[in-house]
Structure formats: structure tokens, C-alpha cells
Amino acid sequence: MTRKPNHGLREIARVAGVSKSTASRVISGNGYASAEVKERVLQAAEALHYKPNAVARAMVTKRTYNLGVIVFREKPPIVSHPLYGKIIDEILFASEARGYSVFLKTDREMSLRSTDFLLEQRVDGLILVSRLQKNVIDYVKKFHLPYLMVNGSTDDPDVIHLVSNDETGGARAAEYLYGLGHRQFFVIAGPVEHRSHSLRLTGFLRRLEQLGLSEQSGAVRVIPSPESSFDTGFQRMEKHFSDFRKYGYTALFTTNDMLALGAMKLLLDRGVQIPQEVAVLGYDDIELGRMYSPSLSTVTVDAVGIGRDAVELLDKLIRGEADLPKLVEYESYVVKRQSTEGKE
Amino acid sequence: MTRKPNHGLREIARVAGVSKSTASRVISGNGYASAEVKERVLQAAEALHYKPNAVARAMVTKRTYNLGVIVFREKPPIVSHPLYGKIIDEILFASEARGYSVFLKTDREMSLRSTDFLLEQRVDGLILVSRLQKNVIDYVKKFHLPYLMVNGSTDDPDVIHLVSNDETGGARAAEYLYGLGHRQFFVIAGPVEHRSHSLRLTGFLRRLEQLGLSEQSGAVRVIPSPESSFDTGFQRMEKHFSDFRKYGYTALFTTNDMLALGAMKLLLDRGVQIPQEVAVLGYDDIELGRMYSPSLSTVTVDAVGIGRDAVELLDKLIRGEADLPKLVEYESYVVKRQSTEGKE
DNA sequence: CTGAAAGCGCTTACAG
């Protein structure tokens, strides 16, 4: 494809009657230039539709002002994932505000492919979203590139990560439902390998135990679920529906909203009254929940804070600031809606 | 921030005992090299953790293998927008498959800012998502950069755009509801400035007219809506609820799913039976719809096809292929679910 | 305040 020749600095320097160095100084805003020269250069740039070449600049400054964001997920909803999407929106927004552009990559096979690409692109830093294997972290470390993790799990003490305080959130969920008078709990718990799911469950169960309710006593039934999707929630509920009704559980807690919505849909399809017969409480505070009928009560995840701070922290890392926290935790709060409290 | 010195080609050439030129040839895979030399170079690269510098390469080849995607939207849900998110997921996937990385930008003010950034980054091509002002198009044109538009509207005959066949989709919606026996239609129509909303409405009304039903005869009532969000759908329905019930409309069609969901939620909150009393039909086929209770009948938008083809077409444009279509249309089909047909 | 020169890390004709 033939393109209109992109006039470079040399050309505008020629037109303005100055040297490349001087033209560079006024275009980049670094260094001195007399008002009169400045004027001439700017005019030439304007006239020639000059666009600075960021690639060339990056080559010499060793700074691209580009960030890489990689979302590790096996299944298709990636950017359009209701929670990750919110976080990514915020990352884009915060990056823009700080002058960074972002490369967005997804990785379905937890491979090193996307990471390699971004390394070659010489991004200034990396944001890794969702769970990821240790090999990815080790790989990134090897290249001494600033990076951090969002909403993922790792036992590597070196890596900076931003997460919700899921255990406390789980406890708040238990407390809230208990306060509403519930004593028989049904729980659908997402994959234990995933930090957030397992901590939410732990927090929930622990608090109930403090309140005198346990699995052993039959007051709590936990159904493990290998995935955390809507369909899985639906299927889990379908499979255990008769037990569910038989033992008179009055509250359903799930470790995320998608599971809750799936399970709730099954219940609604079967004509169960929510919340009159069963109260339902999710976790994540995704948009869908608010829109559902009945609207879904949930526990918040501060997607805005996480996205915003991820960029801020990474920026500090890039600029070489020391003493950055390794772990940033966000508080989770119960949002009361129709699925637990009825009509608003 | 001090980084481990990134060994360049020169260094690995030195270690392998060959010239930079030769090292370049084996690393890039372009040009000859004896098996023995190849071996030595590759080993040196391995040993020194060599990562080719894509920035330097781009500078000389004038090809970045980067694509820019800009989503023009005023309000926050951008990447996390249920329809755009799906399209973007697909764009990312298709780009990856063709060896492109993508810069994702959002633009809330319909400004030239994001476009400028990407121009400076020397992306190989641009995908513009959603409606956008003429000035943006004119601006991009000026720089002779390959670009195309997705899901937007323009009367500029030069610009390649990929859209749904919304008019036919609207007609199919009308036909479907009519076939179900409905004769009194209530319609909530999104912003007329937006191509898809206006065409869907046109197609819907036109088909009904052919079937003998019109606004004048009182068989169809159209409520215009300045926005196309869930909340707006809810509010529109709320405002017109008494009329809605009074005149016995049995079918509600909206020009997208979000409006449908909002309106449906209001109806459900008010105890209206769906679909027994009112059938509801949306448009877009977003995930939420299938998850809702009752699940929302809708008309499809081929997000997968649009995203995939956008990248394919742009790739062809970049490679200078001629005779590319200016307009690619995707068929829309009715998806029958509970909100029109009851329990599955 | 301004210019000449070197260099960022590659690729690509061109000789050999």
C-alpha cells in the first residue's frame, strides 16, 4: 500500500529554516527555542500535517508510554466479561489520563505468547489480569519489566497484586443473611483454585460457624462447582433442586454473581418465589445483577478502584519509586436488593 | 528504573561470531544462513535471553503490525458494553490470529485525541467502533491510513463499514410477533441519529404496515427514547405504563436488548406476566438476555462475524488489496425465547 | 538560543 509520504522532522526543519535539533526541541517541548523560531516550526508542522513518529522517539528514549494488559481466561467472554470488562474500562481510562496507551491481549492457553509479544513491543509495564500460572510470572520476572497482578492469586510474595478483601466480604455476606433471620444455608462455591472463590467461601463459613451454624450440624450445605459461569450455576441448582427444596434452605449464597444468576434463573423457572421462599446473594456486583428481576443482592468488588490503582501503581513502578505495597486490598460491602429483601 | 541491559542483535552477533546482518537474517527468518551459523546464532540468542526489539524493526520496515481500535461512546460502559465487548473480543481474537497486536482506546468526547495517539504510534490500520462524527473520519482520511467502521453510521460513501441488516431484522421482528397473533404493538425506539436504531424501527413499522397495521390506526404506538440504556428503557416504560395497560398492547418491541430488559424489569416489578400478558422482543442478542428470567427473545447481531471480518478486511486494506466492498451487511434472525413464547 | 554529530536497534540492498 502506497501512503502519502509522511513528512519527518527533517522536512519541517527545512521548511522552517532551522536544524533538525531545533525542530525537535520545539515539537517535543524539551529544550529552548526563541518565540520566533518556535512559531515558524509550528507553522511548518501544521502545513505539512506533521505527526511525530512515536516509534522513532521510543527507540531513542527507551520509553514507549505503552502498557500491556493481558487477560488470562480460557473461555470466550474476555473483554466482555462483566467484571473484567469493568476493570479494563477503568484501566483504559486511567492509562489515558496518565498518557499511556494500552495493548490489550487475551491469552486462552496461559501461554507465554502474549507476554512475548508485549516484551518485544517494549511496553513500559504489564498488567496481568486473572489467575495465571507461575511460569508466566517467572518469565516476566526474568525480563525485569515492571508488572503487577489484578484480581489473581499467587503465593509468590514478590508480586504486587490488587485484590478484594474476599474473606471479609464472605463474612459480611454470612452476617447479613443471618441478620435477615436465615438459618439454613445453601452455598454454591466456584473453583477452589481461584483465590477469590475460596476466600469468599472461607469467610462465609467461618462467620457462620462463629454464629453457631456449621456444615456438620446440617445448617449449611456447600456445593462445589468447577466453574463459575451462569450455566454452571444453573446446572448445579438443577442437579440439587430436590434436595434444596426438601431440606428447606431459605438462603442461597454463591461465590459470584454469575453463579447466583444461573441458580436464580433455575429457581424462577421452577416457580420459586424470591426472596419470599429463598433469598439469593451473589458476589461481584456486576451490572446484570442490578438489572435482573428480582434485582440481585450482592457483595461489591471495587472494579473502579482496582483499575485506577493498578495503573497508578504500575506508573510508580515504571518511574522507579520504591517502597510500593505488595498487596492492595479493597473492602467489599453488601448491596441489598430485591433478591434478599423483596420489592424496593 | 534500571533495567538489565537488553542485549541487542550486535551482542548476539558478537557471541555467535557473525555479523549483525547475518544475525538479523536468522532471527527474522529472512534471508540465507548456513545451518551451522543458524545454530550458533540461535544459541547465542537463547543464552542472552534475546528479545527482538519490535520498535526498532518497525522503524525500518515501516510496519508495526499493530492495529488501533477506538470505541466512541459517551458513557462509561465501553469495553464492558455487552455488544461492543463481544465485538472487541472477536477483534482481539482475529487480530492475534493474523499476527497483529491491538491498541484499544476509548473516546468519550468524540475528539481527535485517541486518533492522534494512534497515528503517532504508526498503527497499520484503524477500526472505528460505534457512531462517530464526520470530523473524525475526515481527519483519518487526511492521513491516508487504512481504516474501517464497525457498527456505526455514515453517509460518506468512501468508508468501508460493517453493519447488521437492521431493516430486514426489524421486519423479521414484526413478522414474528404478528405471526404469534399480536395486533397491538408498543415500541420503544432508541436514538434516531443512530443508524441501527432508526433502521430497526423503520423495518419494523414498514412490515407492520404491509400487514395492515399502522400508527394512525392505533395498532402501533412508538415511544422515542433519547438513549438506549437499561435505565432509559425502565423509565420510558414507567412513564407510559398506564397508557400501556389501558390500551391493551400485547407486544413490546424495542430497538435493542438493553431497552427491552429495562422495560421488562418494570413490567415484572409491576406484576405483569410475560409473555402471557405481554410478549417482549429486543434486538442485539446480548448475553444478559438469555440469562434473564424470563429469557429475552431477540434479533441477532452477528458480533462474531463482524469482529472477525473487520480484521480480515482491514488486513486486506493494509496489504493494498483492491476492490474491497464498501459495505458488508450481516443478516439478523429472530431468537425465540421465553419472553415471547413462555417456558421452553 | 541553535546546530552538527552520534546513536537508539534493527533491516536491506549491494558486493563479494
Next chain:
DNA sequence: CTGAAAGCGCTTACAG
């Protein structure tokens, strides 16, 4: 098959 050289479009000390 391999190497020397030029050059991509900038920035940045360094002189002046």
C-alpha cells in the same frame, strides 16, 4: 552464504 554500510526518524549531550 556472509559482511560492511547506509538509513529508518527521532533525541540528546556537546559546542558554540
